[in-house]
Amino acid sequence: LEETILVQKPGGEHIINEYNRTKSLEDETRRKLVNILTADMTEKNGTSPPRQVKEKYARGIVALFPYLSDPFSKNGYEHYYDGESGTGYLAWRIKTIQRGLAKERRASFEGQGTSAEAGSGGPTVRRQSEFNPETTLSEDECKEAIAFMSHSSDEDAIKKKMKLTFDYRRNMILDPMQSSDVLTVFPRFKDIKGLIEQDFILMFGEGVSGKLLEKWTTAFKKKVIQQCKKLPSTSDLEELLLAAETSTGDSDECVNIGWDSDLSSIILLLHLIPPSAQGWKRPGKVSASQAEKHLVVFKK
Template sequence: MYILYIFRFFIQKEEGMSCCSFLDLTEADLNLMELNMDRTEFVVQEDGSLISECNDDPNASQRIRVRSDIQERRNTQSMTGTNKVPLHMFSRFGTVRATLLHRVAEGQALVLAANGSFTENNRRALMRILISELIKVHGSCYPPDEAKVALAQAIVTEFPLLRNTRTKKGYEHYYDEETRRGFIEYRLWNVRRTLSPSQKKYKTKALDSGKTTPVSPNINLLSQEELDSKIAWMKCTNPSDSNKQNIATHLQETLQNRRDWIIKKSPNISQILHEYPRLLDYNGEMINNEFRYFFKEKSVNFLARFPSYYCPRILEYAKLNRLDVYNRLKNITDVNLRALFILADLLRINNAMLAQQGDKGKGKMKGKKRQRSSEEAEMIEKEKIDVPSTFLVRFAGTPLPQSIQEASATGSIIIPPYIVCTQEENGRNSYFVQGDGWLIKPRNNNPVTAFDLLFKVYFALKICYPAGLQIFYNFIESYVYDLGTKARGVVTSLHVNLSNLKLDKIASEEFIFGS
């Protein structure tokens, strides 16, 4: 361990001693030199040189102490040099809190935020400081997994509000040792981008083109003759109350054949609804049945959770941390609809992600949904189209952007389903799910039931989510419906912040279902 002393000491300039030379001295060296610590003092100038002054020096008040960055450099050199750094060590200061407080103003602000309302900007600053320290400790942009796990554990241990209570260990969003993913690894990836090829430890490898997964061969499909007979019956049957049960039965019996056809042939929305027009009937009940067949009780999760739990938290979070977004959307009177817009804005996809969804992003959906055309992502990025107000909810009298209409007319893109809000004569709003020229009006007409139906239409027809709403729908899938979908890091981070938000006082009448 290196010992620093502030003392006075007369020294000849020709001896060539500098402050760095002094910092290399150990306690044994100082004793060997027989220095009287009561009478001597070293003073380090701003340029790093060592000077000596007498006790009666009139300029004594202008001297400076050894700068902390010099000591930090010495500590780093001692750890990464002859002394082996423990694999689990992530900071020279021992804890996350001490590491942050070493940054004074910025660190203090982060400590306060981590114990209160933590934003995505806070999270990015946290990673920037901690990863910088992690790299210094190990002298490499490739620190050991043990250090990354220890850092992730320390973050959620010292700041419990940053823990993800929905996972086994609670820190996987910062670093998951099984997948080697998380905010710690993502920050290291960004740092490594500046390295030269010779400095990089691993070479990038092209991802597989994720082909769609067909229906399991163990599932019994109807013969073509049986399928054609049932489709013909549904096309010719009037969707009356008396025929409702038979229609529901026929749709369920043809479900596996329908999904196998959608996956293998990738028909568009109109082609699917031409073959199975009864999906549009009964105010979306047939669509809901299709979703319930796969997810059973989870079918009601959005209706049960979003208005009562997520809506007030999203609004409060925006009011505290994203006032610009909150004020821009405050004219939307329905709080649930406003919360959906805010959530889509908070999870707005960035330009880098949009670029990856062009030609290079084709076929990387791993079979979950049919891939989008690259033209859609390119158009959104090029023309700065506002995705939430274009592909989530549109109000009557606001046509789609001209470029989208033209691209749809030529067939280069398919307009995905979205909610249409219209105003009736009595002044009340009505909501429909619209897609490719067809409309479905939910039975209990309000924004919550309309979005619930919209989400299930995407699933039933296996439509890829619009470019720009990928992260938004990942949040809806992973946490609101709880479908077992792997949540993205930014989604988990926002959910942790929302879950730990303290709502001291909320007017209950403001959050009445469908208000």
């Protein structure tokens, strides 16, 4: 397999000739070998090829070039790919490809280059809020307002209190020790309509708050679906793609899947998040399908 691939690719015959001549490969030639084989692997199996595929290519390398095997490893090919640790030349090259594709996706969504500024952001970034409250509550007053909201049934009063406690809540989100408790401290997010939107408007202003939804169906949604169709197929991914491409009139199909068309396309973003450079063994990492199960559904 490897010999067939190399013969068909530019520079492949040079690699074979160098090995036949010296029974080894220079570092630069070895990198070319890895680049050619990973390009072929990802072209045929997607950017996240299964472990057995990577092992197959690693075995093929030492079968074609026996002097490149490692006599001190169990199988002789672990320096090209070690399935136990997820490391090796092939694995590292694939991670580089994945990071490059992730940058391209970000650039395509933003319509800009791949500068660090274009990709920066997130809920923990400190921004200047658009909201300037007339009254600033002390910490004790914030706690009193929180206690009031927990037991009140007056939605208008709760919305006013949520406005007054916006800065307190924002500081919680920016604090890694408290950010996971936001829904516990402010549980009314889950049962009163419009509170999420209100916070978003307070943070970014009226002009920004409507842009995402305005552009989602006309600009972003189609791109997300196109990118996800290039990913390795899974049953969860196929279900979301089916729902995302279902018209709003086909409500029965959406009900069977659990999400409507627009929300399905937003959830597809989870599948576009690139794997960690440290691999799946990094503690705390979950798959896109597992992450979907942790979503909180808010009332609009």
